[in-house]
Amino acid sequence: MTRWLIGFCLLVSLPSFADIQLQRVEPANWWVGMQSQRLQIMLYGEQVSDYEPSLHYPGVTLVNTERVDSPNYLFLTLELAKEVKPGLVSIQLRQGDNIALVHKYPLLARDNASAGRPGFSAKDSIYLITPDRFANGNPDNDSLSALEDKLNRTAPGGRHGGDLQGIINHLDYIQAMGFTQIWLNPVLENAMPSYSYHGYAATDFYRVDPRYGSNALYQQLAQQANARGIGVIIDVVLNHIGSQHWWMQDLPSSDWLNFSGQFVATTHRREALHDPYATDWDKRHFSDGWFVETMPDLNQRNPLLATYLIQNSIWWVEYAGLSGIRIDTYSYSEPEFLSQYTARLMAEYPNLNMVGEEWTLNPSIVAYWQRDTQRHDGYQSQLPSLFDFPLQAALVSGLTSQENWNSGLREIYLSLANDYLYGRPQDLVVMPDNHDMSRIFTQLQGDPQLWRMAMVFFATVRGIPQFFYGTEILLANPDSDDHGEIRADFPGGWPADKQNAFTGEHLSPDAKMAQNFMRQLLNWRKNAVAVHQGRFVHYAPLEGTYHYFRLSEKQNLMVVLNKNDQPVKLDLQRMRETLTEFSTATEVLSGKSTALADISVPARTASIFELN
Template sequence: MAERRKKQHIRNRWKTKSSEGSEYFYRESNMKKRTTHYQSNAARILPEPVFGFLITVVLVLASVSVCFSQSPPEILKIDPPSWWVRSTMNPVRLLIRGRNLSEARVQPVGPGLRLVGPPKINAAGTYIFADVAISPNARAGKKQLKITTSGGSTLANFEILPALNPAGRFQGFSPDDVMYLAMIDRFSDGDRANNDPQQSRGIYDRKNKFYYHGGDLQGVIDRLPYLKELGITALWLTPWYDNYDHPNQIELKDDKPSSGFHGYNPQDFYGVEEHFGTLEKLQELVAAAHRLNIKIVQDQVVNHTGPYHPWVDDSPTPTWFNGTRQKHLKNVFQTWVLHDPRPVEELKRETLEGWFLDFLPDLNQHDREVSRYLVQNTLWWIGTTGLDGIRMDTWQYVPNDFWRDWNKALKREFPRFTVVGEVKDGDVVHTSYFQGGRARAGVDSGLDSLLDFPLFYSIRHAFAEGQALDEVPKTLSKDFLYSRSDILVTLLGGHDDGRFMSETGATLDGLKLANAFLLTTRGVPQLYYGDEIAMTGPDEPSTRQDFPGGFPGDKRNAFTVQGRTREENEIFNYIRRLNQVRASLEPLRRGELINLYASGQQYAYARKTKNQIAVVVINNDKKSQTIEFDVSKLGLINGMELDDRLIGIRPIKVHDGKLRVELPQRSAAILVRQ
């Protein structure tokens, strides 16, 4: 028994469990005993000269190992770098990255912090997981952790933040909002000093459509009054994570290196991209937006990292990723298997665990350390900036049981917060599967909202391509599949699709009608930057053009009336008017949606609350039309007169329980009782 204990002591191990089994990390110890053990076994089977040579090699290697282990510890990074008092996530788990961390001990310096349990260290001695509890009465301020090994000690910085003040922050978004999506790098350049930062020289070039163009957080701050004038109440910004600091030689565009200007390939989940600004500038942006009653929605990524993330070649746990750079599944995007009750398991694995485009490392959310890291990262961004909502990238490619736990942690800390998930698919059956509010395969993800791509495609078909308008109510007829259709984020365009005005058959009148529908139907309407001035762009690079006037040297400034063309002012003013009408009429935001007429290129519907009714009539035909439909079920009695709040057609009276509306070609009206 004593000998067994002696052998067991040679390997000191710690374990972390995951749903796919237990993974072990070893810390080597007692080199002298290990050498003796090897010696006794080798002597039985090897000739003496060979045995002697091997002993020499082993002793040399052991000496090198001991010298290496005695090198002083070095700390490169701590995630998260700060946390707040009285959080629902306490203790907070720190991921400490560095060198020479084998056998490390972690000790908080001074009051306010307390280590909970022994730290866990990976086999390479490059990562420590340490749970640190923050006293509820701890003083906010900079603190230190002492990291000690046999080679010495060093200090690592950590900050305790004050308890969070929710007033005017963490608000969530709702159908009362109009959301605007802006790609930070392509919207407005407010600080030329960060265009080509010292640490990432050579990936700024406005002539290169795949490099940084100079848009930044200061530029967004500068354009907040413009958004306020347009009627925007929520601003969704593409990811501001720190991306790689050099040309991307893995993802080639037009056979040339690209950059991470779009933000979706994180290099540091806790860093702000230096081309955009700093954490302090981001906090300034959120505060400035809130003063104008504009909410901020962060675009987050938890499915994958960028190809150059330090984890890829030195992961904190053996199962941090699904596979390795050398050996992994490739995502085949067969997303239908995710809602299939009889899925082909191989396809399901490839869809959930495969690497996007074969080079974006797929995070393994079934590894508990990965899961904890991602949950804390989400909470940290909300808590430190005060933002109000999240648009989650690639929602469907992440396991639902992770989303369940992630959402529970999120709502415990920020109960009013709202999340919209990206599930890019035109099928309502598939899309609705991912909304929370009901269990799917035994799991309720808790997801509030989804980007309404099924309706997006119907809108494009009808208002751009000129297909029958009744495709729109046909799509809406499947709303029963959602747990809540009123909170879905409806859209005409986005950064992954060609712009509306580049669709075959698209016209300015069609764009106006599409917005008239978008801003009066159910859901949370989302506009894409530049669509309010009818920008064009048929594919991914051109749909991400610079906003005219947002950059030094631009020939005109479309952020101003004087800098816009006649057509640009026409569509801008039309959308602004729609937003004004929407804001003034509760039914357009909160009312029940009631279909009244749908035939060919005409569509009429009502939005009804307890105290008010708005009737929307759309003529998508290229010639004027008279539309007559029954309104008796709305409680509108004969003789009642309704005024148009949009284009000013003459008042219309209810006659024989019906409304008879004459509309010019490709126009819409919003009728409200006087």
């Protein structure tokens, strides 16, 4: 129904008698029953600002018309009454008495459960996929004549042909592995001449890149994933666009981009936003600076652009039925805009989850952006979650450094001890790695035992775990930190692949072991209520071991990390205050039950015990 109405809308927008043609109407449709009663529509067509708009539809009022520097844009603000019904809103464009165009704008019925949709939470395990590198489900869209960047699977930075159909084809694998959410790196059109596969230089905010599929196929992916109990998280870029974005040929206004559209590099000094001694120059050159010349930086202080970006995120959540949003380069956008963005999204979807990327190892800066954090300046944020980069770095260093008074496992303990800074530490997303850093197996020096310890840690520590595709089969980048190598093709995603991780064919024994381990761990985690909602309690590391607990009314767990080259026994006296109610424990992955006094944790392992 949605696709039919949009198609009909475009058809009647271009009548034979028209004096004007609309090239774009964004968003192309909206829904009745949204929390906000205001809707901004951007009309784009040659000299469209020369026309006077009017509309006719019960319950819909045109409250504002705004013209900008370019005569080819017209921004309309509509107010939708709460009782407005679905249908086609007639928007007329006139010159004097002449009706130059009648555009039928679709207002669609909203799913009754849409506003209350559940977001991802600590119950979930997130699978991060770079779509171009996962599986090629449709070779016919690998190279398209209208898009310059063609298939080149031999180039690390080239397009390799993975697509949405490839992900759909392997949803059963994702489900069987125990993942309950998938986060895709951006899938919007990236009509850049090269290095376009990563998706972070959008050229159209309302169109899936046709080399991945279509809007309808993205919607189908979400529907099929949801049918398997898997949510879909969209990767949103608010800070910048690609230099080939269609706006760049005709910017709406001179302040649409930062630094008047001229390249000025960001300093990346996010500390300036919090520094009590910082200058305005440092603040501006962090927030307004561009990443690279091919990524023009958006000025969200422009209210029309701010509303456009907010509505775009709402549109994709509603259209595709999404469970969450990952927000790229979070703090680089205008802070007041981010406050407005998070408030609006959470008002529309109170249970939705959003996670921001603030890549710093300073936990106070990460915490600043999370809702319910006590801030020094009264800043308002409704952002539920952020990635816990400080904990990721602490885990890697903690497992690979020698044990002494200030290094080793103590680094993990100290990172978690900083949780008092966060408004909701239990809502942070924790991860062994992601698409922008070396693979966790590489970071852990190719050591399978340390890898298993890391997987147990991230599956049981407080927060929401995210794992990068291929982690489950020990994908690594030992010889290069090039992002194209890190985002390697998933074995078996292409017909000619010699190895197939989906079936296990020709995988190495270590890779099969890792895959089986992850499958068992994550499927156990699905029902581990203590991990989902239990209190986190830990003891300071001692002599190469680290003990922590997840405690709840229905289940109680003890996790022990042992870095030593020999087994260790529990120090029951030291942990008496936590263990006093229990006498036996069952190691959850082996099923072996033991009296607490007899527990011996094997060398260089992480063990999970259910306490009884």
